Amino acid sequence: xxxxxxxxxxxxxxxxxxxxxxxxxxxxxxxxxxxxxxxxxxxxxxxxxxxxxxxxxxxxxxxxxxxxxxxxxxxxxxxxxxxxxxxxxxxxxxxxxxxxxxxxxxxxxxxxxxxxxxxxxxxxxxxxxxxxxxxxxxxxxxxxxxxxxxxxxxxxxxxxxxxxxxxxxxxxxxxxxxxxxxxxxxxxxxxxxxxxxxxxxxxxxxxxxxxxxxxxxxxxxxxxxxxxxxxxxxxxxxxxxxxxxxxxxxxxxxxxxxxxxxxxxxxxxxxxxxxxxxxxxxxxxxxxxxxxxxxxxxxxxxxxxxxxxxxxxxxxxxxxxxxxxxxxxxxxxxxxxxxxxxxxxxxxxxxxxxxxxxxxxxxxxxxxxxxxxxxxxxxxxxxxxxxxxx
Amino acid sequence: xxxxxxxxxxxxxxxxxxxxxxxxxxxxxxxxxxxxxxxxxxxxxxxxxxxxxxxxxxxxxxxxxxxxxxxxxxxxxxxxxxxxxxxxxxxxxxxxxxxxxxxxxxxxxxxxxxxxxxxxxxxxxxxxxxxxxxxxxxxxxxxxxxxxxxxxxxxxxxxxxxxxxxxxxxxxxxxxxxxxxxxxxxxxxxxxxxxxxxxxxxxxxxxxxxxxxxxxxxxxxxxxxxxxxxxxxxxxxxxxxxxxxxxxxxxxxxxxxxxxxxxxxxxxxxxxxxxxxxxxxxxxxxxxxxxxxxxxxxxxxxxxxxxxxxxxxxxxxxxxxxxxxxxxxxxxxxxxxxxxxxxxxxxxxxxxxxxxxxxxxxxxxxxxxxxxxxxxxxxxxxxxxxxxxx
Numbered sequence: 122x123x124x125x126x127x128x129x130x131x132x133x134x135x136x137x138x139x140x141x142x143x144x145x146x147x148x149x150x151x152x153x154x155x156x157x158x159x160x161x162x163x164x165x166x167x168x169x170x171x172x173x174x175x176x177x178x179x180x181x182x183x184x185x186x187x188x189x190x191x192x193x194x195x196x197x198x199x200x201x202x203x204x205x206x207x208x209x210x211x212x213x214x215x216x217x218x219x220x221x222x223x224x225x226x227x228x229x230x231x232x233x234x235x236x237x238x239x240x241x242x243x244x245x246x247x248x249x250x251x252x253x254x255x256x257x258x259x260x261x262x263x264x265x266x267x268x269x270x271x272x273x274x275x276x277x278x279x280x281x282x283x284x285x286x287x288x289x290x291x292x293x294x295x296x297x298x299x300x301x302x303x304x305x306x307x308x309x310x311x312x313x314x315x316x317x318x319x320x321x322x323x324x325x326x327x328x329x330x331x332x333x334x335x336x337x338x339x340x341x342x343x344x345x346x347x348x349x350x351x352x353x354x355x356x357x358x359x360x361x362x363x364x365x366x367x368x369x370x371x372x373x374x375x376x377x378x379x380x381x382x383x384x385x386x387x388x389x390x391x392x393x394x395x396x397x398x399x400x401x402x403x404x405x406x407x408x409x410x411x412x413x414x415x416x417x418x419x420x421x422x423x424x425x426x427x428x429x430x431x432x433x434x435x436x437x438x439x440x441x442x443x444x445x446x447x448x449x450x451x452x453x454x455x456x457x458x459x460x461x462x463x464x465x466x467x468x469x470x471x472x473x474x475x476x477x478x479x480x481x482x483x484x485x486x487x488x489x490x491x492x493x494x495x496x497x498x499x500x501x502x503x504x505x506x507x508x509x510x511x
Numbered sequence: 512x513x514x515x516x517x518x519x520x521x522x523x524x525x526x527x528x529x530x531x532x533x534x535x536x537x538x539x540x541x542x543x544x545x546x547x548x549x550x551x552x553x554x555x556x557x558x559x560x561x562x563x564x565x566x567x568x569x570x571x572x573x574x575x576x577x578x579x580x581x582x583x584x585x586x587x588x589x590x591x592x593x594x595x596x597x598x599x600x601x602x603x604x605x606x607x608x609x610x611x612x613x614x615x616x617x618x619x620x621x622x623x624x625x626x627x628x629x630x631x632x633x634x635x636x637x638x639x640x641x642x643x644x645x646x647x648x649x650x651x652x653x654x655x656x657x658x659x660x661x662x663x664x665x666x667x668x669x670x671x672x673x674x675x676x677x678x679x680x681x682x683x684x685x686x687x688x689x690x691x692x693x694x695x696x697x698x699x700x701x702x703x704x705x706x707x708x709x710x711x712x713x714x715x716x717x718x719x720x721x722x723x724x725x726x727x728x729x730x731x732x733x734x735x736x737x738x739x740x741x742x743x744x745x746x747x748x749x750x751x752x753x754x755x756x757x758x759x760x761x762x763x764x765x766x767x768x769x770x771x772x773x774x775x776x777x778x779x780x781x782x783x784x785x786x787x788x789x790x791x792x793x794x795x796x797x798x799x800x801x802x803x804x805x806x807x808x809x810x811x812x813x814x815x816x817x818x819x820x821x822x823x824x825x826x827x828x829x830x831x832x833x834x835x836x837x838x839x840x841x842x843x844x845x846x847x848x849x850x851x852x853x854x855x856x857x858x859x860x861x862x863x864x865x866x867x868x869x870x871x872x873x874x875x876x877x878x879x880x881x882x883x884x885x886x887x888x889x890x891x892x893x894x895x896x897x898x899x900x901x
Binding site: 178179198201216218220221245246249252254272321336338339348350439443448449 | 520560561562563564566567568569587588589590591592593606607608609610611613634635636637638639640641642643644645646647649650662664711714715718719726727728729738739740741742743745746760827828829830833838839840844846848870
């Protein structure tokens with residue numbers, strides 16, 4: 122384990138300055154005088170503020186990133202002392218909860234004092250985003266503030282899609298922790314375990330190895346494959362002929378891994394063996410297709426060719442991988458309608474899957490970063506043959 | 512441990528029917544032809560759908576609860592097979608991700624087919640709520656759909672604020688698990704531990720005792736008290752004279768507990784002992800004030816009198832407790848501007864705190880349910896004197 126990294130959290134001011142400079146360049150391209158942020162990951166990206174309190178929906182939090190100068194925080198009083206420790210200079214707060222004016226007057230005056238060059242502020246209005254404040258308050262703000270609030274999602278995703286060296290370090294670290302835990306899991310599993318027990322063994326191992334949290338760990342089983350990959354575990358007992366699918370989004374210092382593994386109980390049918398092998402090969406091909414200059418469609422297409430030879434049914438996931446970082450899933454998507462150009466320092470999942478018979482789906486997944494010359498695998502590759510638990 | 516409950520998850524169709532009947536009564540009072548739901552807890556409340564996939568922001572999910580008839584689900588294909596297992600009859604889906612039409616056409620036609628009596632649909636627009644879909648899509652929907660989308664948050668909170676017997680069972684169970692884990696924690700702690708180590712010990716114990724997840728567990732320490740209660744743990748080492756504050760929102764079958772405990776390392780100063788005792792008494796008084804017919808203001812006031820005798824500084828939390836259920840924090844709030852009437856089967860936290868010197872805050876918290884005659888404590892009461900870790 123990288124114990125040095127394990128004992129550190131957070132980023133230097135220099136890292137935040139670097140992110141801000143890059144963001145302001147992109148904001149300039151999109152003609153935005155600022156961006157308004159309300160969600161945990163966007164706020165953390167620009168300020169470093171980490172809190173467990175996002176679990177409470179009672180209070181909204183706001184950060185405004187102007188076209189020049191440092192971000193400004195407008196936060197409930199409960200968060201003020203901790204925000205004072207960030208690299209920000211300007212932190213405003215109000216006594217919250219106060220639904221009758223939940224920070225809106227303060228936010229409005231902050232936005233009105235932003236220097237107006239283009240006359241518009243980008244907000245989290247678009248794809249793969251939601252805005253974390255009461256919409257009722259957003260409507261009121263939008264109507265009364267003296268600057269246009271527009272969709273800033275393209276700009277925000279442009280900013281976050283290319284990772285810094287420090288971000289990549291953390292994603293690599295959590296991928297390595299989860300890989301080791303997956304690799305030691307077969308020795309802990311046995312026929313007769315429940316899905317829930319299997320998942321808990323992996324979860325506790327990942328925490329013990331130094332992950333900060335395991336917010337995502339579906340575990341699903343079925344004879345020869347699974348019908349879905351997002352709900353569960355249940356108390357279903359793992360029996361001879363079952364496939365157990367486990368996926369995990371575990372985090373370190375805010376950054377996610379996102380990859381899965383499959384285990385056969387008792388035996389694997391020849392069909393399962395074949396599908397597993399095809400997906401292993403499709404993953405290989407997907408990794409090799411992920412080079413700077415290619416598009417997400419190219420990656421999709423390369424994998425889809427291999428998969429289509431076995432099954433035309435595809436699967437219900439709707440894509441064959443996606444971006445990864447402060448969120449479990451981020452743009453872009455490897456799918457037929459997404460033509461995002463692959464660039465250096467993107468972090469992506471390669472996730473081919475297929476439903477070879479009704480209710481029998483198998484999905485593989487690995488994580489990569491894009492280097493100058495192509496993809497670098499940052500998960501420890503799934504075994505070429507499906508592990509069999511006796 | 513209640514092992515029977517521990518082996519079950521989910522609710523009967525009868526439970527959902529009961530919730531629906533009650534909800535439709537409330538919707539009628541608010542003159543709503545339906546309510547539109549997009550967030551995990553609201554969707555789970557009406558359908559039982561449980562998923563880890565809320566962690567992925569890529570796809571929105573919609574449930575429409577009409578004024579008569581069962582809820583209708585409009586969900587991405589990845590969730591369809593699992594939604595088929597719920598008690599719902601009507602499940603529509605679209606191939607997602609598809610940002611160019613992320614379920615909006617399907618949602619619009621569903622809303623347009625709802626029987627119109629009052630001409631308005633309530634949505635998650637108001638207090639302590641956010642809507643989990645791109646606001647860009649919401650604006651488009653609101654402009655083009657042939658029925659008014661209005662703020663339905665008061666109706667939704669009225670529905671969820673009074674818990675059913677089955678909900679209360681689960682909250683009691685998770686409170687009992689977390690209480691036992693807190694009680695066994697002192698024997699696992701020692702001077703020299705870090706905040707992170709202390710938190711991990713408690714977290715793993717709670718998981719081993721049968722909790723489904725521990726999404727909220729801040730752990731903060733400081734000499735004689737803490738400066739805030741929502742961020743952390745860090746790698747700070749616990750030394751002689753420190754107070755360690757740990758809070759947890761752990762879950763079972765979707766339902767939260769939310770209560771904290773304080774531990775002194777080496778020794779407790781006479782000031783700490785006094786403040787701890789005052790807060791213990793304030794908690795007692797808060798519990799006793801929580802009777803049907805009283806208001807949240809009455810509960811606040813009763814506790815605040817005791818606290819004010821020690822300190823006029825108050826604290827930065829902004830209230831002295833709140834509602835609890837499928838979310839860590841729910842309305843109402845025990846504060847001076849909240850006059851919610853306490854009713855049978857509410858579940859509440861009693862959370863007095865005070866900052867007796869700059870940066871030295873101590874906060875107590877217990878969970879209660881409201882019975883016909885008054886509050887029932889469902890956490891195992893914090894010790895009357897602060898535990899000292901040697």
